[in-house]
Amino acid sequence: MKKIDVCLSPELIHLYDFKDRVVVVVDVLRATTCMVTALANGVRKIRAYKDLDACRSMRNHGYIIAGERGGQKVEDFDLGNSPLSYLDDAYLGEQLAVTTTNGTLAIDKSKHAHEVIIGALVNLDAVVDYLRSQDRDVLIFCAGWKGKVNLEDTLFAGGVVAKLQGDFESECDAPQIAQMVYDRAKDDIIGYLKNASHVKRLNGFDIGDDIQFCLTPNTYDIVPVLQGQDLVLKQQQLHI
Amino acid sequence: MKKIDVCLSPELIHLYDFKDRVVVVVDVLRATTCMVTALANGVRKIRAYKDLDACRSMRNHGYIIAGERGGQKVEDFDLGNSPLSYLDDAYLGEQLAVTTTNGTLAIDKSKHAHEVIIGALVNLDAVVDYLRSQDRDVLIFCAGWKGKVNLEDTLFAGGVVAKLQGDFESECDAPQIAQMVYDRAKDDIIGYLKNASHVKRLNGFDIGDDIQFCLTPNTYDIVPVLQGQDLVLKQQQLHI
Numbered sequence: 001m002k003k004i005d006v007c008l009s010p011e012l013i014h015l016y017d018f019k020d021r022v023v024v025v026v027d028v029l030r031a032t033t034c035m036v037t038a039l040a041n042g043v044r045k046i047r048a049y050k051d052l053d054a055c056r057s058m059r060n061h062g063y064i065i066a067g068e069r070g071g072q073k074v075e076d077f078d079l080g081n082s083p084l085s086y087l088d089d090a091y092l093g094e095q096l097a098v099t100t101t102n103g104t105l106a107i108d109k110s111k112h113a114h115e116v117i118i119g120a121l122v123n124l125d126a127v128v129d130y131l132r133s134q135d136r137d138v139l140i141f142c143a144g145w146k147g148k149v150n151l152e153d154t155l156f157a158g159g160v161v162a163k164l165q166g167d168f169e170s171e172c173d174a175p176q177i178a179q180m181v182y183d184r185a186k187d188d189i190i191g192y193l194k195n196a197s198h199v200k201r202l203n204g205f206d207i208g209d210d211i212q213f214c215l216t217p218n219t220y221d222i223v224p225v226l227q228g229q230d231l232v233l234k235q236q237q238l239h240i
Numbered sequence: 241m242k243k244i245d246v247c248l249s250p251e252l253i254h255l256y257d258f259k260d261r262v263v264v265v266v267d268v269l270r271a272t273t274c275m276v277t278a279l280a281n282g283v284r285k286i287r288a289y290k291d292l293d294a295c296r297s298m299r300n301h302g303y304i305i306a307g308e309r310g311g312q313k314v315e316d317f318d319l320g321n322s323p324l325s326y327l328d329d330a331y332l333g334e335q336l337a338v339t340t341t342n343g344t345l346a347i348d349k350s351k352h353a354h355e356v357i358i359g360a361l362v363n364l365d366a367v368v369d370y371l372r373s374q375d376r377d378v379l380i381f382c383a384g385w386k387g388k389v390n391l392e393d394t395l396f397a398g399g400v401v402a403k404l405q406g407d408f409e410s411e412c413d414a415p416q417i418a419q420m421v422y423d424r425a426k427d428d429i430i431g432y433l434k435n436a437s438h439v440k441r442l443n444g445f446d447i448g449d450d451i452q453f454c455l456t457p458n459t460y461d462i463v464p465v466l467q468g469q470d471l472v473l474k475q476q477q478l479h480i
Contacts, residue, residue, distance in 0.1 A: 008389060011252055015387045147255045149248060149389075151413040172437045173391040180424040180432075181417055192420075197412045 003137040004168040006157045006175045009144040010102070013109050018139045023113035024127060024160065026120060027143035028152040029198050030081045031103025033120040033214040034066070037083040039233050040123075040220040042092035046231040048104040049097060058097035066098045071202055074099075082210050083122075102143040107226070110141055116226035121156055121189070122219040128163040130223045138168065140178075151181070151196040152215070155189065158182025159217075190215050243377040244408040246397045246415045249384040250342070253349050258379045263353035264367060264400065266360060267383035268392040269438050270321045271343025273360040273454040274306070277323040279473050280363075280460040282332035286471040288344040289337060298337035306338045311442055314339075322450050323362075342383040347466070350381055356466035361396055361429070362459040368403040370463045378408065380418075391421070391436040392455070395429065398422025399457075430455050 007016050026032050035046055049055035052067060052074060059065050059078075066079035073080025081100055085091075098104060110116045114136060119127040131138050140160055142153035158178035161170060170176055185192035193199050193215055202211060213219075224231045247256050266272055275286055289295035292307060292314065299305050299318075306319035313320025321340055325331075338344060350356045354376060359367040371378050380400055382393035398418035401410060410416055425432035433439055433455055442451060453459075464471045 008248070009252060011255070012249060012387065012389075015251070145412070147252065148412050149252075149414050149417060151416055154413075154417055172385070172388050173394075174389050176391055176435060177389060177394055177417070177421055180421045184420045184424050195416060 001169045002135070002167065003171050004140070004161060004164060004175055005138070005171040006140045006142065006161065006178050008142050008149040008154060008174055008178075009147055010106055010109055011147040013141065016139055018110070018113045020114050021137045021139045022115045022117060022131060022134055023110040024117050024119040024131070024138065024140045025103070025106045025110055025143065026140065026153045026156045027100070027103030027106060028120050028156055029202060029214050030083060030210060031098070031100040031143065032118050033122050034081055034083045034086065034098070035118050035224055035231055036120050036123045036220055036222065038086040038091065038096055039224050039231065040222050041086045042089045043086065043096050044093055046096045046098060046224070047229055048107045048231065049099040050105050050108050052099055055097045055099035063095045063097040064091055066096060068100045070101060082207065083213055084210060102145060106141050106143040111226070113139070118224035118231060119156060119160070121159075121215055121217045122213070123222060124156065124159050124217045125163070126221045126223050128160055131160070131164060132167050145198055150198055152193055152198060154178050154181050155185055155193070159186070189217070241409045242375070242407065243411050244380070244401060244404060244415055245378070245411040246380045246382065246401065246418050248382050248389040248394060248414055248418075249387055250346050250349055251387040253381065256379055258350070258353045260354050261377045261379045262355045262357060262371060262374055263350040264357050264359040264371070264378065264380045265343065265346045265350055265383065266380065266393045266396045267340065267343030267346060268360050268396055269442060269454050270323060270450060271338070271340040271383065272358050273362050274321055274323045274326065274338070275358050275464055275471055276360050276363045276460055276462065278326040278331065278336055279464050279471065280462050281326045282329045283326065283336050284333055284472075286336045286338060286464070287469055288347045288471065289339040290345050290348050292339055295337045295339035303335045303337040304331055306336060308340045310341060322447065323453055324450060342385060346381050346383040351466070353379070358464035358471060359396060359400070361455055361457045362453070363462060364396065364399050364457045365403070366461045366463050368400055371400070371404060372407050385438055390438055392433055392438060394418050394421050395425055395433070399426070429457070
């Protein structure tokens with residue numbers, strides 16, 4: 001049977017051997033939700049940067065630049081880290097360069113995987129279907145918050161593990177812990193998450209609509225994949 | 241209000257500032273269960289060693305030496321890592337030197353805390369009462385398994401957090417994750433834990449009685465504390 005494991009923080013990723021695996025990077029609030037939303041709304045490709053200046057320099061190459069540090073938009077950037085920016089095909093056909101506190105770091109640390117895909121609650125079931133269709137072991141890589149584990153990414157991981165029971169065998173205990181969190185919270189995700197530290201942190205920025213959007217499952221039926229340096233949709237998922 | 245946080249793995253401990261806190265080290269299977277059981281059964285003091293040879297050398301200083309690597313007794317040691325060894329005052333008045341895979345490492349990493357105490361399911365409520373009586377913030381430090389998070393230590397942490405609600409405010413998300421695991425499992429701890437990777441690992445060693453003992457809450461009403469290099473009981477808890 002295929003195997004599934006969960007890495008709850010970037011500080012633990014050195015403990016996992018994932019070079020033959022599909023790695024699912026998740027940063028529900030808000031980096032990977034933005035990526036899924038942008039590609040679902042016609043953005044052509046996304047390049048993720050750890051470094052602020054490297055991201056900024058992409059403006060000179062025709063990219064829209066989006067960046068956040070500590071939950072707030074980088075002042076001179078085109079966009080911050082709100083998935084709502086991309087709705088209604090607002091950046092149809094554009095190329096996007098992004099940098100965020102946790103999510104882009106996790107993508108960078110995953111680059112030696114067999115394949116890197118992007119997960120969020122907004123494409124939870126699409127990720128599950130994709131993983132079921134692949135003949136590969138899986139590692140779900142939670143971006144966390146500055147190295148610590150967080151509730152929303154753990155919840156997503158638990159959802160994937162729960163829905164793949166029967167197809168995948170869990171390794172070690174993190175998948176079971178994540179699944180117990182998901183089982184406990186799944187019927188009232190927003191209620192459980194309102195006490196999450198990241199939600200409290202973001203509440204200070206008056207982005208309740210963002211949070212509601214990020215915590216609503218299955219808005220989109222797509223799975224971004226990393227091809228070379230770019231996050232894209234595979235041919236059959238391309239937006240017309 | 242006093243604060244409580246949970247560190248789910250020794251690989252994350254550098255993210256926590258605990259010098260003014262009481263740190264509760266937990267390694268349910270089986271290091272801290274052994275320590276609580278030994279002191280509750282009249283062992284006078286326990287010294288914990290990361291290093292096998294340092295532990296072995298204490299035999300020349302009149303110590304009983306107990307050691308485990310990868311779940312198995314170190315061959316030339318007096319004892320392995322079974323809490324049942326200490327029952328019925330088997331080592332009354334003795335001094336014990338111990339080394340284990342995960343638990344003694346966590347104690348070593350905690351040594352700059354205001355105070356280090358030892359927790360396990362066998363003294364869960366005693367730990368809770370002790371923390372409630374102290375005027376200090378708390379960090380629960382899960383020993384995990386070779387750097388990865390594990391279910392049994394997370395469950396213990398969640399039990400402490402759950403029982404201290406109202407007295408302590410949780411920080412970040414790990415306490416909430418641990419509490420969700422505890423809430424889910426508390427009515428059938430052995431049932432939930434039977435799928436834990438460490439239990440499966442130990443099942444290979446035919447120590448079902450050990451596991452049953454380690455997963456049974458509140459056998460003992462004592463709290464070992466680290467004084468200098470030694471784990472001891474405070475005066476009022478001393479075994480007569």
